[in-house]
Amino acid sequence: MFNIDFNGEFAAFFIFSAIMIIGAVLMVSLQKVVHMVISMAGVFLGLAGMFVLLDAEFVAFVQVLIYAGAVSILMIFGIMMTNHRGAKADPVKPLHETLAAIAALCLFGILFYAIRTTDFPDAQPLQAVEDNTSSIGELLYTGYVVPFELLSVLLTVAFIGAIAIAKKGEE
Amino acid sequence: MGAWLHDPLTWSDAVIIFLWGAVFLFVVLGFVTYAIYFERKVIGWMQLRIGPNRVGPLGLLQTVADIFKLLIKEDTIPRKADRLLFVLAPILCYVPAFTVLAVIPYTEKLYFADLNVGLLYYAALSGISTLAIVLGGWASNNKYALLGGMRSAAQMISYEVPLVISVVGVILLSGSLNLRDIVDAQAGGWFWDWNFLPQIIGFVVFIIAAVSELNRTPFDLPEAESELVAGYHVEYSGFRFAFFMLSEYVYVYAIAALTTVLFLGGWHAPAPFLDFVPGIVWFLLKFAFIVFFLFWIRATFPRIRVDQLMGLGWKVLLPVSLLNVFLTAGYLELFVK
Numbered sequence: 001m002f003n004i005d006f007n008g009e010f011a012a013f014f015i016f017s018a019i020m021i022i023g024a025v026l027m028v029s030l031q032k033v034v035h036m037v038i039s040m041a042g043v044f045l046g047l048a049g050m051f052v053l054l055d056a057e058f059v060a061f062v063q064v065l066i067y068a069g070a071v072s073i074l075m076i077f078g079i080m081m082t083n084h085r086g087a088k089a090d091p092v093k094p095l096h097e098t099l100a101a102i103a104a105l106c107l108f109g110i111l112f113y114a115i116r117t118t119d120f121p122d123a124q125p126l127q128a129v130e131d132n133t134s135s136i137g138e139l140l141y142t143g144y145v146v147p148f149e150l151l152s153v154l155l156t157v158a159f160i161g162a163i164a165i166a167k168k169g170e171e
Numbered sequence: 172m173g174a175w176l177h178d179p180l181t182w183s184d185a186v187i188i189f190l191w192g193a194v195f196l197f198v199v200l201g202f203v204t205y206a207i208y209f210e211r212k213v214i215g216w217m218q219l220r221i222g223p224n225r226v227g228p229l230g231l232l233q234t235v236a237d238i239f240k241l242l243i244k245e246d247t248i249p250r251k252a253d254r255l256l257f258v259l260a261p262i263l264c265y266v267p268a269f270t271v272l273a274v275i276p277y278t279e280k281l282y283f284a285d286l287n288v289g290l291l292y293y294a295a296l297s298g299i300s301t302l303a304i305v306l307g308g309w310a311s312n313n314k315y316a317l318l319g320g321m322r323s324a325a326q327m328i329s330y331e332v333p334l335v336i337s338v339v340g341v342i343l344l345s346g347s348l349n350l351r352d353i354v355d356a357q358a359g360g361w362f363w364d365w366n367f368l369p370q371i372i373g374f375v376v377f378i379i380a381a382v383s384e385l386n387r388t389p390f391d392l393p394e395a396e397s398e399l400v401a402g403y404h405v406e407y408s409g410f411r412f413a414f415f416m417l418s419e420y421v422y423v424y425a426i427a428a429l430t431t432v433l434f435l436g437g438w439h440a441p442a443p444f445l446d447f448v449p450g451i452v453w454f455l456l457k458f459a460f461i462v463f464f465l466f467w468i469r470a471t472f473p474r475i476r477v478d479q480l481m482g483l484g485w486k487v488l489l490p491v492s493l494l495n496v497f498l499t500a501g502y503l504e505l506f507v508k
Contacts, residue, residue, distance in 0.1 A: 034256065034309065041302065057288045061295040069298025073324055076305055080321070133288055133348055 012053055019046035037075045044068040058133045195283065199272065203420040204234045210466045217470040244409040252406065253310040260307035261407070261414035267299040268418035268425065275428045276351045278438045278450040289350040290342065293429060294335050297384070300418060301327040307415070308403035319402030322392050322477065327384055329481055333488035334380035340373040340499040341366050341433050350429075354437030361443065365436035372495040374434050376488050381426045382468060383484070386419065389472040392480060427461035435461075 023042035030036050044067040051060035140148050208223065208231065215222025223230035248257055274289035276282035286292055301324055308320020342348060344366060345356030357365045367374045383390040404415045431437060435457045438450030475483070 032253070034253070034306070038256070038259075038306070057286065058291065061288050061291045065291070065295035065298060069295065069302065070328070073298075073302055073305060073328065076302070076309070077321075077324065080305075080309060080317070131287055131347075134346070 009053060012049070016046045016049040016053070019043075019049070033079050034076060037072055037079065040075075041068050041072040044072070055132065058136055191283070195272070196269070199269065199421060199424060200417075202424055203417060204238065206420055206423060206462060207234045207237075209463075210469070213463065213466045214470040217467070238413065241413040242410050246409040246411065247406075249312060249406050251312045253312065256306050256310035257406075258411075260303045260310055261411045261418075262303075263306065264300050264303035265414045265418040265421070267296040267303075268421040271296045271425050272421070272428070274350055275425070275432060276354060276437065277428075277454050281451065282351060285351060286349065288348045290338060290348045290353070290433075293425070294331070297422070297425075298327075298331065300422070301331075304403050304415075307407070311403075311406035313406050315400045316403050316405045319405070323386060323403055326386070326390065326392060326480060326484075329484040330380045330383040330390075330488070333376055333484060333492045334384055336489070336492040336496060337373040337376040337380060338433055339492075339496045340370045343496070343499045343503060344369065350432050354432055354439070357436040358439055360440075360446075362436065362441035365434065365439070367434040370434065370495070370499070372491060372498070376492045376495065377430070377434065380484075380488055381430065382465065383480075385422055385426060385465070387423075387465060388469040389475045390480065391474060392477055423462060423465060427458050427465070430461050431457040 020043050023039045023046060026039035027036050027043065030039060044063060048060040048063040048068065051057070051063060211233070212222040212230075223233035226232040226236045248254060271293045273284040274286050274292050304327075305320045305324045308316045308318075308323070311317070341353060345353045347353060347356070353366075362368075386392075404412055407415060431454060436453075438454045440446050440448060440450075440453055
């Protein structure tokens with residue numbers, strides 16, 4: 001059923017998945033917001049490891065730079081500025097929790113069944129490029145130059161909009 | 172080193188690679204020990220003092236004694252601190268500091284990882300240390316620590332932007348993010364083939380932003396002794412404090428090595444007739460000069476004011492580094508292609 005050969009790649013995949021799943025579970029179960037952000041940063045790092053396994057080093061380290069570094073620090077800043085006192089845990093509702101657990105298990109069952117039964121066609125085998133970073137750059141500036149430019153315009157608009165909103169609050 | 176990296180991984184190779192890592196760790200620890208000693212000596216001489224001269228001959232064992240003191244000190248954790256994060260922060264600060272060193276090539280043969288996005292790897296992982304500093308400041312539950320952590324994060328994020336953009340010119344010139352290819356692109360025999368002259372604007376911005384990233388004088392606001400007690404690590408003592416200090420000096424090592432690789436031609440000799448000297452000697456000379464330069468700055472500059480700091484980063488360094496990217500791209504388009 002599971003035709004897996006146990007090699008280093010599989011071990012690394014297993015470790016990174018464990019990091020991501022544990023981080024995600026801690027993210028929803030921890031009480032303090034700062035702890036949640038740290039476990040989320042753990043998920044981001046695990047994801048970066050997955051990208052490395054897929055030979056996508058550029059995406060992997062951009063993931064670390066943007067998400068594990070910048071976004072996490074930004075969130076921590078926000079949390080510190082707004083000063084959260086450790087929120088009290090809600091009283092446990094047994095019925096609610098049982099139903100939630102059943103729903104979650106059903107969802108898992110459906111997804112697992114769907115993934116196991118799907119026949120993944122072997123789309124053209126990955127053509128390993130010598131330097132995938134420069135291939136990404138070439139594609140961005142030739143075939144995908146219009147979406148790339150549009151995205152940068154969108155980001156600039158969002159950036160200016162954020163400044164404008166912050167200015168308005170000051171007055 | 173290259174042979175082990177490209178062979179399939181066997182257990183014996185894994186052990187050899189692990190041992191190399193351990194040897195390298197001790198080299199870095201030795202560097203940190205004597206960098207601190209020389210920093211105190213050099214600053215002492217520049218300020219007409221003698222510097223440490225009591226422990227061992229010429230005071231050579233002073234840092235060893237200091238480290239021993241830190242290790243046997245009582246390890247205090249404030250009762251109202253966030254215990255988990257307080258313990259986690261020094262580790263999270265040191266691990267990226269050591270891992271970024273993996274991509275630095277020392278000579279043509281001596282390197283630890285041949286990564287095609289080496290420069291990006293450096294920039295990405297060093298950001299994690301900022302996270303650790305903010306966490307350490309926050310977890311201490313102390314207003315000075317929190318202020319220091321905040322200042323540090325604001326400063327390191329602001330200066331990381333010009334730091335990364337200032338090396339884009341180097342990437343354009345050499346056409347690669349791989350640090351080994353960047354050094355190879357600076358071959359040519361003479362020192363004017365190195366990137367620091369063609370990329371003089373980028374070089375200056377890089378040096379200023381790097382000093383600021385290191386939180387050293389004149390940008391040592393996160394731990395400004397006279398106004399913040401000590402900054403983000405005020406509640407730390409013993410070996411946890413030692414880890415913060417250690418990562419700070421490991422980053423000195425990293426930045427000095429990175430500057431050598433990016434701008435000063437790595438292991439290349441400054442003139443063709445000096446080629447008989449092995450590359451590692453040139454690398455170490457350039458590296459030692461950068462480290463000395465950092466100490467020199469520390470001994471002679473006053474601290475910048477906190478309100479000028481952000482202005483310098485965003486309004487001066489960022490536009491200048493962007494201009495450098497435009498100039499380099501324009502030059503390559505008009506004259507090289």
